[in-house]
Amino acid sequence: MPSMATGDRKNFNSNNNNNHPQFKSGVNNADNKFDDSFVRRKKIEQQRRSLPIASVEKRLVEEVRKNDTLIIVGETGSGKTTQLPQYLYNGGFCQNGGIIGITQPRRVAAVTVAKRVAEECGVELGQKVGYSIRFEDMTSTSTKIKYMTDGLLLREALLDPKLSKYSVIVVDEAHERTVQTDVLLGLLKGVQKKRTQSSIGSSNSYDHMKKGNNEKERFNEAGKLNPLKLIIMSASLDARGFSEYFGGAKAVHVMGRQFPVDILYTAQPETDCLDAALVTIFQIHLEEGPGDILVFLSGQEEIESIEGLVRENLKKLPEANQKLLIFPLFSSLPSEKQMKVFTPAPVGFRKVILATNIAETSVTIPGVKYVIDPGLVKVRSYSPDSGIESLIVVKTSKAQALQRSGRAGREGPGKCFRLYPESRFEGLDDSTVPEIKRCNLSNVILQLSALGVDDIIGFDFMEKPDRMAVIRSLELLYLLGALTDEKKLSDPIGQQMARLPLEPNDSKALILASQFDCLEEMLIVVSMLSVESIFYVPRDKLEESRTVIKSFSSPEGDHLTLLNVYRASVEFLEKNKTENGSDKAEKNLRKWCKDNFINSRSLKHARDIYNQIRENVERMGLKISSCGDDTLQLRRCLAASYFLNAALKQPDGTYRVLANGQIAEIHPTSVLRRTKAECIIFYNLVQTTRNYVRNVTRIDYLWLAELAPQCYALKDDKS
Ligand SMILES: Nc1ncnc2c1ncn2[C@@H]1O[C@H](COP(=O)(O)OP(=O)(O)OP(=O)(O)O)[C@@H](O)[C@H]1O
Secondary structure: OOOOOOOOOOOEEEEEOOOOOOOOOOOOOOHEEEEOOOHHEEEEEHHHHOOOHHHHHHHHHHHHHOOEEEEEEOOOOOOOHHHHHHHHHOOOOOOOOOOOEEEEHHHHHHHHHHHHHHHHOOOOOOOOOEEOOOOEEEOOOOEEEEEHHHHHHHHHHHOOOOOOEEEEEEEHHHOOHHHHHHHHHHHHHHHHHHHHHHHOOOOHHHHHHOOOOOHHHHHHOOOOOOOOOOEOOOOOOOOEEEHHHHHOOEEEEOOOOOEEEEEEEEEOOOOOOHHHHHHHHHHHHOOOOOOEEEEEOHHHHHHHHHHHHHHHHHHOOOHHHEEEEEEEEOOOOOEEEHHOOOOOOOOOEEEEEEHHHHHHHOOOOOOOEEEEEEOOEEEEEEEEOOOEEEEEEOOOOHHHHHHHHHOOOOOOEEEEEEOOOHHOOOOOOOOOOOOHHHHOOOOHHHHHHHHOOOOOOOOOOOOOOOOHHHHHHHHHHHHOOOOOOOOOOOHHHHHHHHHHOOOOHHHHHHHHEEEEEEOHHHHHHHHHHHHHEEEEEHHHHHHHHHHHHOOOOOOOHHHHHHHHHHHHHHHHHHHHHHHHHHHHHHHHHHHHHHHHEHHHHHHHHHHHHHHHHHHHHHHHHOOOOOOOOHHHHHHHHHHHHHHEEEEOOOOOOOOEEOOOOEEEOOOOOOOOOOOOOOOOEEEEEEEEEEEEEEEEEEEOOHHHHHOOHHHHHOOOOOO
């Protein structure tokens, strides 16, 4: 655990190679008291006009008109994400009823950018400007500029293979090369071809299109679907690679950054990054001028650990120096708490935001002037040999470092403190290894199969995934019964799995649960697992929370514990509704959550997800029945669905994953951490300093051969 002696400092070397002209004064928190909506609109207008991209608006619109595919590279903060869609809208790209769709790799970016653009346009969010992310749709029939996650657009392609409602699609932050982006790029290439060739008579999508209001107008005079304009965008893009992939597509560079960012490096390598981050936070707080601090950390654990340390150290400072507000930001944090980060600090206070890389691209956090970058990131990693996907901490790439420093200097000049020497920066990889090269591909394969792509190896990927990883994922889908011997989507299981917006294992669990008569319970379990951190325990209440949380614990494991929490909350809510009415009941539920150390937003999110998946399975005609208190059925169903995540206890108390021999421990947050069941199934494996399995349930070893004979019948893995 890092500690900080008063007076600790880090020595930084500055490498300010920004030869930028003098900048205008930035927006300052102190202005807030004058912020009425008129002043704010004026300020926004002025800000928009001063963005580097503003000077090339006409040229960009012209280039999009002339080229079906365009690659745009421009510095972070130059205005690509917020401005280009507005330019295209004003340039008439929505006139024929089409929509401009902009994809983002992350939900938080899609939401916050849409909010900003709606504000810039002076419209209500969800009208002309909206966003759509999994389980949350903030669009309407009037939406013309739609921000969304790349995964969401992929799902839309399942229903409308020609993406016919879009006139333009902008793939933003393409440098991140998430697996969804890569699949999307291949798909969009195909869509462009189809759109160019299609005509009313032969178009399958015409029936689909007739349903809309103005949709017929999207056909040109020759009766063809208008071509799809495709824009690939980023600050740190290998423009040549993308251009080659798109058959020599034109690349344009938007020059200039709005404000300079001074880059500083530590003089020496840091052995303890958390400690270095902590010292740097206080160094900035005590020595630098006004401005908020954004710190990039690798995960929730590190964030919570630093949060506690900052609080402790803050108390030791004179009262005048204690005006530092701490905001965590990570993906499983309830969205309400995530959004708090974006509200300005009160006058005289400084914010410090402790974030994972969800704050790395696209987002502008108002007030941030200082960025602290320890240079590490947690990524998905997949071993085709073991078939196990895990999370590991690795060094960032140069592109990521650039994106991180780009979060400063958006409203005024900024500083980025890299917690490593400059020589290490030089040695970093230019760009991040595409996720498709390091993740389990079963979901991608399932989605592509549903789109009629059976030959995954032959699919037009920008970079081909590892052959072995494809084979492993095909195997998994085959074992789950989603694919036939001919590698086609099976009917009905594969078809049903592809229709559910979930990972293949979860979809299979729901389908099987209808046969095990426990779909009601499995819907709850899968929804609760989708939101990750249901319990929220402040650091100073660890002891107290243990007793409270114990009242929900099931000796059978975490899945049943989550079920207990959900059921208890529904019971509380229903009873309260009868006594106090809906609004009061919801309010009381939030208090109940707080008293029980439950994250109320996560629980609400789980309820929303539950309702949505329930609708999905109802539409699919699955039988929804409940096993009541017969939880044996539910555990057997979990074993039948997550059989590849089965593990056996070893004499030393660790567990051996049966499918690949990997050794892991039960995560400290699991209710089975102390009881040590003989045989378990787990939901996921996390690799930090050790291997941990999370969300664990006790099962009977013999069930595996009975319920998953395709995997276990002939083996005797107990030896
Ligand atoms: N929510 C916001 N609040 C205040 N200013 C904002 C907000 N969103 C954007 N801006 C302003 O608009 C500028 C351009 O933002 P935009 O996201 O369009 O840039 P970008 O070129 O896409 O950057 P990046 O490559 O980092 O995503 C920012 O630098 C900032 O000055």
